[in-house]
Amino acid sequence: MKVGFILVFLVLYVMLEQGTLLLQVKGDGDDDGFVKVRGVHLMLNGIPYYANGYNAYWLMYMASDPSERNKVSSCFQEATNHGLNLARTWAFSDGGYKPLQYSPGSYNEDMFLGLDFVISEARRYGTKLVLSLVNNYDNFGGKKQYVEWAKSEGQTIISEDDFYTNPVVKEYYKNHIKSVLTRRNNFTGVVYKDDPTIMAWELMNEIRCPSDQSGNTVQAWITEMASYLKSIDGNHLLEAGLEGFYGQSKQEYNPSFRVGTDFIANNQIPVIDFATVHSYPDQWLPGSSYEDQISFLDRWLNDHIQDAQNTIQKPVLFAEFGVSMTNISTTDSTLRDQFFNMVYSAIYSSASDGGAAVGGLFWQLLAQGMDSFRDGYEVPLDESSSTATLIAQESQKLNRIRMKSFPRVKISKQWNKAREVRSSRWKGGANERN
Template identity: 60%
Template sequence: MEKMRHLFPLILLPLLLLSPHSHVEAAKGFIKTRGLNFVLNGNPFFAHGFNAYWLMTLATDPSQRSKVSSAFRDASGHGLLVARTWAFSDGGFNALQYSPGHYNEQTFKGLDFVISEARKYGIRLILSLSNNYATFGGKKQYVQWARNQGQYIALDDGFFTNPVCQGYYKNHVKTVLTRVNTITRIAYKNDPTIFAWELMNEPRCQSDLSGHTIQEWIREMAAYVKSIDNKHLLEVGLEGFYGSSSPHKQFNPSSQVGTDFIANNLIPNVDFATIHSYPDQWLSNSNDRFQLVFLSKWIDIHLQDSKSIIGKPLLITEFGKSWRDSGFSIHQRDALFNTVYDKIYWSARTGGSAAGGFFWQLLSAGMDSYRDGYEVILSEATSTSRTIALHSRQLRRLGKVHRKK
């Protein structure tokens, strides 16, 4: 879903908290896959994480960088190991790429800071390279740039097939992957702080519900990413919708969007599968209980397919519940978090494909303009914060058990 449409004293049990630098050693070595698992230096790695799309945006302004540091410090203190964030901002104010192939160095230095600060706190990063939506430019901006060059493109979905748009996208991929960090002096493609690249946030092509357009775009762009960087993992950015020919299409919460969870993730250069889940948005006319039942089934069927058909790890890279929903309570949000976390834990414990989950979204204190209803501020010491820290403990214990086998 397009979550940014609304924009523009810590009390935890000591045993649940970790030292802010507990995971700094994790910055050594690249994350790999082995069957249904992620591994780091041969040991199991569970991607307990969060979304914070705003990191580069705030880090572009040096006076705001303390919020980035605070977010990583709080996250590390609660056992969170991976952040998913944007490595794109196309056109508009303080854009990373303000016109095709032209970049704002100050904004790029903001992303440099994000990576260096993540490294400092032992946080890995999933960096998304583009957006399906017009927020921060996205495919709409690429299409407009191509139109400005005389290209006739009827729909924004032309992004996936127009050769000029494809060239712009590939240039952005190459520019980001070969960027040398001005702080660490390490090229992005050589930095193990980066967990994985993401082709696009929630790609959709509703002008071709057969799925062929998205399938071929993923195949081509995944191969291109790997031709530049074969050290890092790669994922697509999918929400998990099944294609029109899939026997599981009845599990989709809405109409087809031109993607196919199974076919898209079977592409060889895609290293792991992802799903998103927002039952409060997808099933907004149903009650909370019905939404939790849907969530449980949604995760189960994707875990099953990831294990038995795709044969790759699965990350639940977005989930959450908005306090803007009618009748919202913290208890409801905690129930949703616990449902996701329990699925991940039991799947991982029993040899399944679940390898981690990322809630939407983490904020630092004082970021009121970024509140979208889904925000979690760990320093507010809510029951949700305790739930997050508890899941971290469970995964750490499980990791130790797996290492002994």
């Protein structure tokens, strides 16, 4: 009996070292707290939080149809099985087909119920969420739909970039912020702004303002909207939704174009809690070789980690990265795995040294039966075994960093409790023998 207990505890110890005994990682037994920022780190329940996650923009859309909600549940389940703990998705759909927002302030309850379901399922599977509030592009409406709404009300609109400056459009957007943040979830009964399942809000997916290359228009808009959002919700983190393009001071680090944003200045706005970076060298460097794209990626990752660490002095999340299987020369996943491995290695190297990189979210995870959503970047985990293995390994590596930071007193209490149980059983056995 004594040998048996020793073997059990040896197995538990090995599992802990390998990052698979997740109960030890979760602090006080749950991940229900709000994620906070401390210096260049994200913190959850007093423990460093590292995100290995994914994008799944389609979650609300799919969940708006009760007959399709199994795909949402399946997505969370499969992601959890691979250690993924953060999902980024849309909390917008403006005008058009199956909108969340029919018109300014007029909402589609079926779609809102879909978002309710997404948040409740994320909570059930222990997944945190980043919810984006509007699109730069006209997919799902975006800023183009907002300025069209204002134009139909008699506003003088010159371009889509009037989204950032027109007072009527800005009020439309603020109303959407308030409508989402103050929504009470029909499945959980929790108001969104009070729900720790949500890790962060994102002001816009891939902010761009090509009409003002100085970055001043975007700087003013982020400052105003971030302050407004924080006036409603002081619980959650906030990020702008930037891709990482630099302003005039470091424009040579960009691809051959600029989009009117400034990675450093925009993220230094005090109410922005952490920086974000996207990575798509296959889109940004068309016609270049894969080797050149990988070389660019290496510099892009390391430059942004160093700038977040030393200049911005905030955490940095690689909120989108991917490579399209249609843009590489082989149908197997070898080159994509090389791409993923480079991103994961940069994140892990920084995180293991206490640096500013706090995780990465690949684009995009699909559930089974979603072939119409394939865009070349999809990663169905059941079809991509080598990529799925890389993803799971990154989860384990980041978990090991968390465990090294886990307060010794809590581990000691857990092991002491286990030892007490073991001792009581040994004593009980001895008494029986006596």
